[in-house]
Amino acid sequence: MSVHKLVNRLRAFLPVEAVLYEPEDLRPYECDGLSAYRQMPLVVALPRTEEQIVSILKLCYETQTPVVARGAGTGLSGGALPHAQGVLLSLGKMKQIIAIDPLARTARVQPGVRNLAISEAAKPYGLYYAPDPSSQIACSIGGNVAENSGGVHCLKYGLTVHNIMKLRVLTIAGALLEIGGESLDSAGFDLLALMTGSEGMLGIVTEVTVKLIPIPEKAQLVMAAFDDVQKAGNAVANVIGAGIIPAGMEMMDKITIHAVEEFLHAGYDLNAEAILLCESDGAAEEVADEIARIHAIMQQSGAINISTSQTEAERLSFWAGRKAAFPAAGRVSPDYYCMDGTIPRKHLADVLQGIEHLSRQYGLRCMNVFHAGDGNLHPLILYDANQPGELEKTEEFGGKILEMCIRAGGTITGEHGVGMEKINQMCTQFGTGELEMFHAVKAAFDPQGLLNPGKAVPTLHRCAELGAMHVHRGEEKFADLPRF
Amino acid sequence: MQIILDQFKATVAKAYAQKTPLRIGGGGTKHFYGNAVPQTHVLLDTRPYHGIVAYEPTELVITARAGTQLADVQALLDRHGQMLAFEPPFFGESATLGGCIAAGLSGPRRAAAGAVRDFVLGVRLLSGKAEDLSFGGQVMKNVAGYDVSRLMAGAMGTLGLLLEISLKVLPKPPVELTLRMAMDQASAIEAMNRWAGRPLPISATCFTDGMLTIRLSGAESAVEAAHAKLGGEELDDGAAFWQSIREQTHDFFQSPQPLWRLAVKSVYAPMSLPGNALIEWQGGLRWLSCDDPEAVERIRKSAKEAGGHATLFRRNGLAAAAFHPLDDGMMRIHRALKEKFDPAGILNPGRLYPEF
Numbered sequence: 001m002s003v004h005k006l007v008n009r010l011r012a013f014l015p016v017e018a019v020l021y022e023p024e025d026l027r028p029y030e031c032d033g034l035s036a037y038r039q040m041p042l043v044v045a046l047p048r049t050e051e052q053i054v055s056i057l058k059l060c061y062e063t064q065t066p067v068v069a070r071g072a073g074t075g076l077s078g079g080a081l082p083h084a085q086g087v088l089l090s091l092g093k094m095k096q097i098i099a100i101d102p103l104a105r106t107a108r109v110q111p112g113v114r115n116l117a118i119s120e121a122a123k124p125y126g127l128y129y130a131p132d133p134s135s136q137i138a139c140s141i142g143g144n145v146a147e148n149s150g151g152v153h154c155l156k157y158g159l160t161v162h163n164i165m166k167l168r169v170l171t172i173a174g175a176l177l178e179i180g181g182e183s184l185d186s187a188g189f190d191l192l193a194l195m196t197g198s199e200g201m202l203g204i205v206t207e208v209t210v211k212l213i214p215i216p217e218k219a220q221l222v223m224a225a226f227d228d229v230q231k232a233g234n235a236v237a238n239v240i241g242a243g244i245i246p247a248g249m250e251m252m253d254k255i256t257i258h259a260v261e262e263f264l265h266a267g268y269d270l271n272a273e274a275i276l277l278c279e280s281d282g283a284a285e286e287v288a289d290e291i292a293r294i295h296a297i298m299q300q301s302g303a304i305n306i307s308t309s310q311t312e313a314e315r316l317s318f319w320a321g322r323k324a325a326f327p328a329a330g331r332v333s334p335d336y337y338c339m340d341g342t343i344p345r346k347h348l349a350d351v352l353q354g355i356e357h358l359s360r361q362y363g364l365r366c367m368n369v370f371h372a373g374d375g376n377l378h379p380l381i382l383y384d385a386n387q388p389g390e391l392e393k394t395e396e397f398g399g400k401i402l403e404m405c406i407r408a409g410g411t412i413t414g415e416h417g418v419g420m421e422k423i424n425q426m427c428t429q430f431g432t433g434e435l436e437m438f439h440a441v442k443a444a445f446d447p448q449g450l451l452n453p454g455k456a457v458p459t460l461h462r463c464a465e466l467g468a469m470h471v472h473r474g475e476e477k478f479a480d481l482p483r484f
Numbered sequence: 485m486q487i488i489l490d491q492f493k494a495t496v497a498k499a500y501a502q503k504t505p506l507r508i509g510g511g512g513t514k515h516f517y518g519n520a521v522p523q524t525h526v527l528l529d530t531r532p533y534h535g536i537v538a539y540e541p542t543e544l545v546i547t548a549r550a551g552t553q554l555a556d557v558q559a560l561l562d563r564h565g566q567m568l569a570f571e572p573p574f575f576g577e578s579a580t581l582g583g584c585i586a587a588g589l590s591g592p593r594r595a596a597a598g599a600v601r602d603f604v605l606g607v608r609l610l611s612g613k614a615e616d617l618s619f620g621g622q623v624m625k626n627v628a629g630y631d632v633s634r635l636m637a638g639a640m641g642t643l644g645l646l647l648e649i650s651l652k653v654l655p656k657p658p659v660e661l662t663l664r665m666a667m668d669q670a671s672a673i674e675a676m677n678r679w680a681g682r683p684l685p686i687s688a689t690c691f692t693d694g695m696l697t698i699r700l701s702g703a704e705s706a707v708e709a710a711h712a713k714l715g716g717e718e719l720d721d722g723a724a725f726w727q728s729i730r731e732q733t734h735d736f737f738q739s740p741q742p743l744w745r746l747a748v749k750s751v752y753a754p755m756s757l758p759g760n761a762l763i764e765w766q767g768g769l770r771w772l773s774c775d776d777p778e779a780v781e782r783i784r785k786s787a788k789e790a791g792g793h794a795t796l797f798r799r800n801g802l803a804a805a806a807f808h809p810l811d812d813g814m815m816r817i818h819r820a821l822k823e824k825f826d827p828a829g830i831l832n833p834g835r836l837y838p839e840f
């Protein structure tokens with residue numbers, strides 16, 4: 001459909017300012033947090049109500065126009081990358097917290113509400129929304145649902161899928177599905193789980209009911225430095241082996257420690273090969289016990305330096321370094337590329353060694369931050385987009401890291417999603433049968449493939465052309481041969 | 485095990501080719517639950533495909549074949565101080581892991597720790613076309629592809645024959661303490677919800693017969709501090725009480741009347757329905773023992789008004805559908821999914837809904 005016609009038809013039910021089509025107005029929407037991928041949409045629509053979304057979807061369905069949903073655009077896999085012939089559906093104007101029920105401990109919110117805004121609104125009741133992606137000041141709850149986002153506290157408190165109760169979802173045909181409920185389960189298949197992490201491929205989320213949980217009485221942090229990555233990895237296993245589920249368990253490697261220390265002066269040990277941050281929260285008595293045990297385990301695991309936060313300010317300053325890892329990468333390098341693989345923790349040292357090897361091979365530096373508790377690795381590859389060929393080299397390096405994660409029995413994405421970025425690695429992670437089933441699931445919701453076309457699941461044709469080798473359940477021919 | 489797997493594939497492939505339905509059976513412990521399937525359907529017994537595939541306590545993950553006895557899984561975890569945190573009901577010694585996941589039932593710890601589906605990390609299954617497929621994995625965080633694994637929890641075997649399941653496990657709490665206090669139903673519902681909003685280590689709640697029972701779980705110091713805050717009388721054999729609730733051996737469940745399971749908004753006021761009630765999950769789960777055959781519609785309607793749904797859990801002679809009816813839009817999606825996973829409609833047809 002021509003831009004002109006589409007704009008006119010959208011304006012029949014949307015105010016003038018809610019339909020953008022001039023290049024300078026479209027520009028801010030041409031990419032998400034993965035700025036290496038850019039594409040201008042035909043039109044941007046900015047609805048304010050569910051009713052308006054229904055009208056937009058019905059129009060797009062009728063005219064076979066692709067639709068790409070966008071929350072805050074902080075996604076790191078190109079999931080919200082526009083379609084050249086499509087409508088970019090921005091949920092950014094739907095920012096209302098509809099209701100908070102403190103006794104039932106739920107909040108009902110529109111999809112464009114920022115993650116942190118929910119916790120801020122719940123705070124007066126002593127409650128908060130647990131999943132806390134580092135992007136929480138900016139990212140939207142709709143985007144969180146679409147990516148099944150996690151945060152540093154998700155080993156103990158779960159991912160988005162564990163913390164939502166109900167969704168209102170519109171299919172591409174504009175039909176409303178009420179998925180989940182105000183109760184702890186609902187009749188039929190668990191479509192709430194299926195929708196979570198579906199990357200805007202199955203439906204448009206127009207309302208989310210989230211669970212709120214009590215703010216812990218106290219939180220305290222142990223920071224332990226190690227002269228060897230393997231020892232730090234063992235320390236994580238030892239904490240968990242002792243029956244402790246820490247509220248947060250983060251690791252940074254040497255190059256990250258140096259980059260953030262230079263920038264923030266958080267007091268990190270510059271002699272360390274790895275630093276672990278291990279948080280305990282709960283009732284004051286419980287935290288005191290747990291912190292003492294964690295301290296002892298760090299010592300037994302060979303930490304060279306251990307500090308325990310004594311005040312809330314100190315706890316936050318220990319965290320500040322970890323939270324500043326991305327900006328620090330941005331300071332030490334013109335560009336950085338954030339990867340997101342998950343591995344069984346026991347393979348940490350091997351995988352880090354493999355990354356170091358690749359880093360030398362490609363001549364690109366790589367910082368590693370790691371949600372150590374749940375094995376989610378974020379290698380940040382440092383590069384310069386202005387150097388010809390460097391982005392391509394970076395992407396190849398990144399792809400190799402993800403393939404290494406699969407070989408270690410892990411996955412190509414822990415929380416950032418497949419989007420546009422990891423579509424090729426899907427061919428390595430899954431076989432034809434699984435990929436066909438994913439396409440079938442998509443077709444059950446969106447038979448014409450109008451929602452976010454080309455993302456998340458590769459066509460079989462693409463995989464065949466790539467000649468990617470599917471690694472079956474972590475097994476592979478000649479698995480003993482070194483591949484780093 | 486490969487031979488058994490090949491047999492399963494052959495059985496499913498044949499059923500697919502001939503369009504003859506199968507009924508998937510594990511230990512036979514939950515056949516009272518859900519809609520009955522005709523005995524004439526060929527039984528596919530999952531139990532020969534059993535055994536633990538992998539378990540590493542420090543990774544917090546266990547992978548086992550679907551025919552593994554749930555009791556074996558639990559005993560192994562227990563030896564390492566770990567547990568299935570959703571506290572699944574067995575309903576008989578022969579319960580299998582596959583049946584536990586397929587039925588999707590969680591026990592007393594559900595409101596505090598999460599449901600079966602919350603702990604499913606990955607599955608390997610045979611589709612209705614006998615394709616051997618793996619989804620999810622053995623790691624805590626994984627968003628590659630749609631979350632087909634969790635979709636299997638509670639699907640009653642209608643979407644695939646589960647072969648292997650990977651679950652997240654958690655350490656057992658060092659200390660548990662059960663408290664009891666007299667209260668009326670409305671106050672108990674209010675109290676359960678109010679306490680759930682405070683940082684207290686409450687891991688289970690149960691109200692029946694004017695008595696609220698609470699379980700505290702965690703570090704000794706935390707449990708003691710919470711006991712001091714909440715008061716109440718300590719129950720000597722708390723573990724036995726919670727087991728009787730989980731396994732439905734408690735007196736309340738001995739009634740010969742049909743047993744309804746209403747999952748509702750936790751704060752919803754006491755429901756004005758005929759029959760006797762037992763409440764769990766901070767008010768979110770209400771068992772109703774009611775023999776009025778005229779009440780079926782009323783029970784469904786009330787559950788819906790209360791933000792949830794009603795399941796006829798134990799029929800005890802009442803002829804009605806087991807699960808809450810779906811609206812048209814949801815039924816369309818369910819049928820479309822069923823069509824994709826099981827195009828010939830051979831896997832437990834009718835077990836979840838008569839429509840598929």
Ligand SMILES: Cc1cc2nc3c(=O)[nH]c(=O)nc-3n(C[C@H](O)[C@H](O)[C@H](O)COP(=O)(O)OP(=O)(O)OC[C@H]3O[C@@H](n4cnc5c(N)ncnc54)[C@H](O)[C@@H]3O)c2cc1C
Binds near residue numbers: 072078132139149415
């Ligand atoms: C500095 C930084 C730190 C980050 N840290 C984390 C982290 O710790 N943990 C983590 O998990 N992620 C992290 N992310 C990634 C990102 O913030 C999350 O993926 C987030 O959930 C995306 O939300 P968004 O609103 O920005 O979504 P967008 O980027 O706008 O969209 C993401 C996807 O969701 C779809 N979508 C958005 N809204 C809807 C809707 N209403 N209905 C249907 N589909 C929709 C889009 O189509 C797209 O596929 C980080 C990103 C940055 C830039």
Ligand SMILES: Cc1cc2nc3c(=O)[nH]c(=O)nc-3n(C[C@H](O)[C@H](O)[C@H](O)COP(=O)(O)OP(=O)(O)OC[C@H]3O[C@@H](n4cnc5c(N)ncnc54)[C@H](O)[C@@H]3O)c2cc1C
Binds near residue numbers: 507514521640647
């Ligand atoms: C001894 C026996 C007696 C029976 N009597 C009757 C009867 O009187 N009336 C009747 O209608 N049916 C009867 N059945 C069949 C019964 O309905 C189902 O076969 C039974 O529910 C199977 O589950 P279970 O309780 O054996 O296993 P459970 O292990 O308790 O399974 C519960 C649910 O999970 C499903 N399931 C189990 N394992 C898997 C798996 N690996 N993959 C996918 N789904 C799985 C089952 O089909 C069932 O829906 C009987 C079965 C047996 C073995």
